[in-house]
Amino acid sequence: EVQLLESGGGLVQPGGSLRLSCAASGFTFSTYAMSWVRQAPGKGLEWVSSLRGGGDSSTFYADSVKGRFTISRDNSKNTLYLQMNSLGAEDTAVYYCAKGIDYIYQCIDVWGKGTTVTVSS
């Protein structure tokens, strides 16, 4: 069974940092594009960041997080990461780890259950 399990969320003060992890199982992790998508309380879905699979190291970021967030993957550990720095209240959201349908496209066929990030003093 294909599964994504996020961890690392929590309460952090404004200006702080957090690293999210996503443990993947049930598929050949290295060959698929992976993304982070977030959803602020009571709001819609917002794409955050993606990276391609299949040996392509290309990364992509929403303007709202560019320069503050870094996406990475460890294919040996089947794990996706999101390093989040300089956090602000606007980053408060449920963060979903997401698997693309292939190595390049960000149509998402598998979602994790999400991890909650709350930025507050």
Added chain:
Amino acid sequence: DIQMTQSPSTLSASVGDRVTITCRAGQTISTWLAWYQQKPGKAPNLLIQKASSLESGVPSRFSGSGSGTEFTLSISSLQPDDFATYYCQQYYTYPVTFGGGTEVEIK
């Protein structure tokens, strides 16, 4: 950025109704469009990719159509399990963008 505009934002319907949700892209995206269903407190679920390709396991009452800038998601006969929020998403180019969502509520 390609803006995705969904309408309506809220839709009131009864069990058995046919419902249609529209998604408009700010520029042409060919058929690089997906539809997702999300229920409260849950992650989204992929219903349709490539504008009209139904995902395995998704009931056939769901269908998608369109290309270019105009797309629709239709539910032929609304079932109790279908009351949820629906999102379109373009994956033609970065940044990937989602529509604002359509909440389908019980009339």
